[in-house]
Amino acid sequence: MKATYHKYILHFKQPSGTSRGVLTDKETWFLVLEENGKKGIGECGILRGLSADDRPDYEEKLQWVCDNIHLGAEKLWEELMEFPSIQFGVEMAFLSLQSENPFVLLPSKFTSGAASIAINGLVWMGDEAFMKRQIEEKIEQGFRCIKMKIGAIDFEKEKALLRFIRQNFDAETMEIRVDANGAFFENEALDKINQITGFQIHSIEQPIQKNKTDMMSVLCKNTQLPIALDEELIGVFSLADKEALLQKVRPQYIILKPSFIGGFRGTSEWIALAEKYQIGWWITSALESNIGLNAIAQFTYLQNNPMPQGLGTGALYTNNFESPLQVAQGQLWYRNELEWAFDLDQL
Template sequence: MKAIFKHYTLQFKSPSGTSRGILKTKETWFIILNDGEKFGIGECGMFKGLSADDQPEFEAKLKWTCDNIHLGLEVLLLDLMEFPSIQFGVEMAFKSFESQDSFNLFPSEFTQSNASIAINGLIWMGSKSFMKQQIREKIEAGFTCIKMKIGAIDFQTELELLHAIRQEFSVSDIELRVDANGAFLPDEALEKLKRLSDCQLHSIEQPIKQKQWDDMARLCHETPLPIALDEELIGVFSSKEKQELLQTINPQYIILKPTLVGGISGSESWIQIAEDKGINWWITSALESNIGLNAIAQWTYTLNSKMPQGLGTGSLFTNNFDSPLLVKNGTLRYEITDNWNLSYLNLNI
């Protein structure tokens, strides 16, 4: 079996705003396994400026991985501990290689089109009118859970948007989540959380920047609004570090992005530790192409979580790959059509 990697740049349909700036493109990489008869593909969606493996030697590590693919999955995952997106890509590639059709990685009721996954509708930052337009579109599309990015425009304007939703839709109609991406300062965060709590929100993701454990622990203890750790989990590799982080901060939720936390094995490690401490969780994609999103979605279904997951980002790009994944009535479905084939997944990416 041989392995190669290829670089690919995803193009956003429209610029997408976060508290870190405006996103127009998203780089990703693919590991492709081939033995002359069958192939497997995995996505290493390293996120520049966010991923722990955003390092100068990233592509050199990808090449080393391909050159040493014969070492096998278990050995490679250990060696790639500090390169979580490559860990996920390798896991995915081996799973794809072993699959009967290279794309059905976790056969289930989901991949048989008999079940769906509840997902949140994502509202990107922008002008007030743009955000209102997105909210209206998501509600009309059947979403019952909306996640709004906050922290880049005026806080009062964001509050007005959330109050406007609540005036029209009750908690039983729409679940509202917000994601600050670490935009609040520690000394202002609690007051902002109190004001946000008036909107009857489900939770807020990462209100302050990561690696401020004492401040985050205080917030999680005093907050009137459940807090979900997101970026806080990035770069925490060992089981001991994970234990210490959750023991110290004791959040209400954690959010797992396989690309950022070491793939499926890394995510499952977090889940086990969190559940032992009574901390709930959900799964979110991290702007992968449909190849990575497919693996995340199929695996997520097997976890039997009833919470809406963050898996609706596949439609953001103009040059994404064809996929059986379909967002319908606020859920993610897997629907194979008559003209569906896997030819594009071969070595011609």
């Protein structure tokens, strides 16, 4: 078996704002396996400044994987504990190589086109007019769940946007999730959360910075608005540490990004623990190309979670790869009549 890796820079169609700054480009890496005339591909999706494996030796570790590909998927996963995005890329690449179709990793009613996945519509940060325009577009597109990033503009304006949604759609018609990306200061977090509780918000993601687990535990215990951990899960590698985190914080939800938490195996560990402690969960992509998104969607469908998931079609980028993934009326579909615009022989 031969393995190679390839860097690829995704370019945003327009700068995309979060509380941590504005994104214009996204770095990703493809792992390609070749054996007996077949090829398989996996994506190692990393977000600089956020991923646990944003390290100077990242590319060196990719080369190590290629040099040791004979170890196999399971052994490599265990050796890559501190490189969750590479764990995911390895899992994906081996499944791709072993599949009849390199892009159908986990066959199901979803990949046959017979079933879809409910997803949320993402509203990016920006000025009030820009965010309002996005909200209106998502509503027109038939979404029944909107995820709105907050924490970058004036809080009163963000509340006005939430008020705008609720004046037009009640909680039965439109579910609202908000994501603070750790933007709230500890001394103001509970007050701000309480201020938006009246808008019948489904949940708030990561209200304060990660690693403030004492305060996060207090918030989860005292808030009327369910809290979802997101960044808090990044860098928690062992099963024992994962369980200790959930026991201490007792969040209402956790959000699972396979590229950040060790791929399918890492995600499955978190799901098992969440269900043990009666914690809700959903899966979301982390700005991967359509290669990684496709794998995440196929895995997500098999988890049988009816909640809207954080998936899409990678339409943020100018140079993504056309794929059978399509969004219609707030649902993600795999349209088999559409073909991949990605040639494995080019890598």
